[in-house]
Amino acid sequence: MADNATLSPAAQRDGATRHRLYLVDGSGYIFRAYHALPPLTRKSDGAPVGAVSGFCNMLNKLLEDAAADGRVSHIAVIFDAARATFRNDIYPDYKANRDEPPEDLVPQFAMIREACGAFSLPAIEMEGFEADDLIATFAKRARAEGADVVIVSSDKDLMQLVGDGVWLLDPLKNRELREKEVLEKFGVAPDRVVDVQSLAGDSTDNVPGVPGIGIKTAAQLIGEYGDLDALLERAAEIKQPKRRENLIQFAEQARISRELVRLRDDVPVTERLDDFAIRRVDETKLIGFLDEMEFRTLKARVIKAHGLEAAQPEEVVGRGVVQGDGHGEPLSAQAPAVAKTDYRLVQDMAALQDWIDRATSAGRVAVDTETTDLSPRRARLCGVSLAVEPGEACYIPLGHVSAGDLADDPTPPKQIPEAEALAALKPLLEDPAVLKVGQNIKYDMVMFLKAGIRVAPIDDTMLLSYTADPGHGHGMDELSELHLGHRPIPYAEVCGKGKAQITFDRVALDAACAYAAEDADITLRLHHVLRPMLLRSRRVALYETLDRPLATVIADMEFAGIKVDPAALQRLSADFAERMTALEAEIQELAGERFNVGSPKQLGEILFEKMSLPGGRKGKNGAWGTGADVLERLSAEGHDLPRRVLDWRQLAKLKSTYTDTLQAEINAETGRVHTSFALAATSTGRLSSSEPNLQNIPVRTEEGRKIRAAFVAEPGHKLVSADYSQIELRILADIADIPQLKQAFHDGIDIHALTASEVFGVPIEGMDPMVRRSAKAINFGIIYGISAFGLANNLGIPQGEAKRFIDAYFERYPGVKTYMDAKRREAHEQGFVTTLWGRRCVLPGINSKNPAERAFNERAAINAPIQGTAADIIKRAMVALPPAIAEAGLAARMLLQVHDELLFEVPEGEVDRTKTLVAKVMQGAADLSVPLEVEAGAGDSWGQAH
Known part of the structure; x- marks a missing residue:
């Protein structure tokens, strides 16, 4: 080890002689850093640096804490070199179920290793071995030389290394993990952790273990028999038949698992521990790196922490x-x-x-x-x-x-x-x-x-x-x-x-x-x-x-808040549960066997293995995909079981998200539900609702209407709902300056029927409802930058036909195409678009090299000015309404905002006057070239009012 010259200043002051080595689990740091920060954090040139930023901040904090501790003399950051290691030779499926790293994270790996160098820290990796093996090896060598070892990680696999002079430090919780914490986690001492893991397996790393044995049972068995070998030799003595059978049948699998989870502490590393001695950072190198990454805030903190230049108080x-x-x-x-x-x-x-x-x-x-x-x-x-x-x-x-x-x-x-x-x-x-x-x-x-x-x-x-x-x-x-x-x-x-x-x-x-x-x-x-x-x-x-x-x-x-009838919710929960049970019976009858309808894995096996339905695809985890898109496609092809599963899932979601949860959200003092509106959570300016979320209750389904019916008025009052009609299409007609659509809104013509007539060349009178439906899908799809592929999926038509519909739409309404092109260009040039009142909607991935990410941002560039302007309009109405209500001498209270709708609680004798006033204020919230239309209704419940 290095002499006192390499100790931190505090350690030198204290006359410390015992060295302390920090071994940082760099790979663990990377993924924590990546998931801790908002996605798509990028430099001005578009390069993703979110994980680099998080990693550097964690690294800097570690160095600050180490300096304050005064006993840390050596630090090294250890990385995985690649996926394939000697463990794949033992068991080819080891870690086979792990997804590839996110696409925007891959280019950051090299920058993160460069960051270590910038902070004057060694970055160590070795082909064929995992970072954990290197950590085990360096820990063993450091202990042999009398140094304490702190493994900076909370990874459970590293807990097997805990012992005299070796412990883990969870960097996020700033908590030490020693023998006591290992015992709490695994139920055994650190030296028996490997045995427990060998039995329990690990689904994350695809370590098989022994079926039917979890951590708790494994700890109990190891505690009783001493170690894995003794247990396997005496497996015939196990009283529980299934457990005994599995231990005998899968004994070799347990031994293989032990080879997978046991860390190697004899890796032929070339680095000496002296190479890890803490050194003063190279000012030019570190500041240059932070400038290159555009980490201004971190740069300021680093300058102060390391005394690189005078700080600005x-x-x-x-x-x-x-x-x-x-x-x-x-x-x-x-x-x-x-x-x-x-x-x-x-x-x-x-x-x-x-x-x-x-x-x-x-x-x-x-x-x-x-x-x-x-x-x-x-x-x-x-x-x-x-x-x-x-x-x-x-x-x-x-x-x-x-x-x-x-x-x-x-x-x-x-x-x-x-x-x-x-x-x-x-x-x-x-x-x-x-x-x-x-x-x-x-x-x-x-x-x-x-x-x-x-x-x-x-x-x-x-x-x-x-x-x-x-x-x-x-x-x-x-x-x-x-x-x-x-x-x-x-x-x-x-x-x-x-x-x-x-x-x-x-x-x-x-x-x-x-x-x-x-x-x-x-x-x-x-x-x-x-x-x-x-x-x-x-x-x-x-x-x-x-x-x-x-x-x-x-x-x-x-x-x-808003009053909710708990008895109505209880009845709905019971009704949904009964219908789910009936659907489960139908689904299992169609499948020809009992299975867990809520299990995607079991459902996939029924659909694509037993029933051999077409178009099944397995994901990277080896399971069949059974998402809503898959089930909807199969339903459209005439298969009953997928349709029943979709119905079951819808009821399960409504029950868990609303009818069960809302009962617990009723305030005991007020008898009302008090949602929280986030004012600064969306890029377009829209409000969002949480605890509970009242903005996602389905509007057009029978079940959704039943849930809304549970929201009721206080005695002597009514609920009044006021809703903007087709506000986003009206905004599109205004900002894209489309004469036909503007005139139609002025004349009160059915906008979807007009579009069908203009695009498909059919008369409005006697129009086929399916033709109008197609036009409606185009009208709303255009707002969201819909593609021919997306429209084809929505309408269930060939992609070529969908493309012809969109082409015909743009030919009839060229202003829409001009608007869309202008917004894409504006977004690419400045990185944001704006609403009618100048609110910026930032698009961080608009110039991404990833085609899918870039396309997503381009669609957002088209939609954000429309959706953001709609959000600002209803906000303007919300700000104007309370003083207008007070000035009119009315007692209405505004309770909820849900997308383009406002909900009020109104004394029964003031309903008509309130509806008139609210509609007037909402219609006057913006001065567009098309009229804003507001539909208002009243009733004893939200369901009746809307």
Whole structure:
């Protein structure tokens, strides 16, 4: 091993003599990095670099943590060289069921290895062996020389190496995996993990194991018999007949499996451990690589972390934790990273009033709430944080149950009574002269509405980013790294993960303050950056007239919720279950045997092996494809069983997604369902709904209408539904300037019948419904850039005939073709298209070398301006409706937005006036060259109203 000259500075200061080697599972890092970031992250030249970015960030964090640890002296990154290894000679089907890596990931492999070199880290691989074998070999050599070994991975296969001086480090959870964790995972000590895996097998790697034996049973058997060889020799003693039979029959398979899962620790590597000694990074090489990859945020962080050049203090947010009463000097502080922060706990009314006074004087305050649940209607308030100046923030605990760790300190913490604190905050939060800034402030507004506080006026950093710079994510952590070069404290760091996760009310106050006050501070700092960016982007009007006021409208809608009849849902669930049972019986009778209808594998075997239906194809996993497209094709060819399966799947989906789930989503206090609308989740500006998703309930099926019938009005009220008619076709007629379509909309002519007449040369009077259906498919398909292949599939006609239909359409409506060509060209040139009001719809893969990806983005370029304009129109209506309803003296409440539809709860005596007003406002939401038409209905349920 290297001498002390190669130790980290901290280790030298501490006089450490024992070396610690980090062996990084580079292949595992790659796939974690790839799946952790949004897809299609690319450089300006179109090259995919998402995995490279994630890998570099993980690598840099590891180096930062290693430097802080002070005991790490050596690091190496280990990769798989290729799929084929010596294990394929033992068992040719080893890993045969694994899919090929994603196409956009393949070119990044070389760049990732180059990244290791840029960070002055060795990248090791060897043909014929897996990375795990190299890790085992280097670990064995390091232990022989007296060094500790930390394997940076959570891969279960590497757990067999855990032992004296060797452990795993899960880099995402920052959790060590030692003998105790291995025992929890496998039920045996590390030295018997191989035996357990040999019996249980591994479907991921196609390790066969012994049928019918899982991890738990394998651990029990090894615990009883000692090891695999002893177990197999005494298999005849096993009492359970099936288990005994399998162990005897598949004994050799178990031994083969052992050769597959056991790691080689004798790989003939040429590298010496001294080659892995940590070295100072080559500044020119590292910065050059980061510049080439266009990783600006990471570059700034690397420069500061490695001291490569002077840092810019304003770009870095430090972390400081202050515990006390909010007055005077801090009681304790955590050293800030660069810029000092002053985060204070507020635990008495005098301190709270000081912060309220400061915020009132400043005229602007960042506000954030900490709660116990992601749904504000279910959540309890834990505390409120405020920031008045960059670096100066406080946390006001209100609902914490412990001042420290529950096991050690169960005493209630010192905090202001919630009602008293909220009463003091109410004037500030409602003061029209003080701007309240939040990150996704809609959530906080709903929390405060529960306390009778209407927060206004507001600004939202998430929406500022979404409007000004839509080409990336808009979460606070991502915005902080992008604009401030700072990685905020992760939620998991204070609350844990998985089964060990606690709610925020159980977090110790010092940790809660560090996390919550930082959120408010970061939000305020982002506001300083994003407000000017909005001005430079020339989208101030879009933000001020649409996105910002909409947050208040949506908060009111989420707070209101919609009443749901649980008895109706129970009846539907029972009905769906009964019909599914009947369908299962029919399907199994048609199949001639019983099988699991919900199993794609078993269904594929019935369809294509037993029944020998045509056109079956196996996937890379060896199973027959039984997707909806396959079943629909077989159904169209006259086969009954696939049609019944499609019906069964539809009922199963409706039951699990809606009738069962919605019952659990009914709020116990309100008797209503409170969905959450995401304001910054789609590229076109459309709202999306979740927890539960109410936007995907089928509209045109009988079952979908039955589900909608379970959404009901309160006694003495009706539900009113108002829906734009054919809005996207009207937008197409306007922006593509198609005279025939524009005139038809003005004259109220059936647009699909007109298209059929124009394209197919048939009179409108007495038209065959199938001809109109074809024209309707073309009209709506054109909006989505449909191909001849797609239209042929939709109509069940030959592709040549579909092409003739589309050609005839373009000949009759040349403006549509001109529009489509213009949008494709615009997208290729600038990487985005825009809606009528200037909202950018970014298309990151428009210039991809992958034909399928490029074609997808070209279709999106055609559709996005239409769909995005439709989204903006209904948003304009939503913003205009509450004041219009109030001015008219009506009591209607807007409850839901579903695509082109708005749903209201209206007193029975106001239904007609409300329908008239809503239709008028919605029709006036845009000034197009064609009229907007709104259809409105009313009823006791959503099903009746629509």
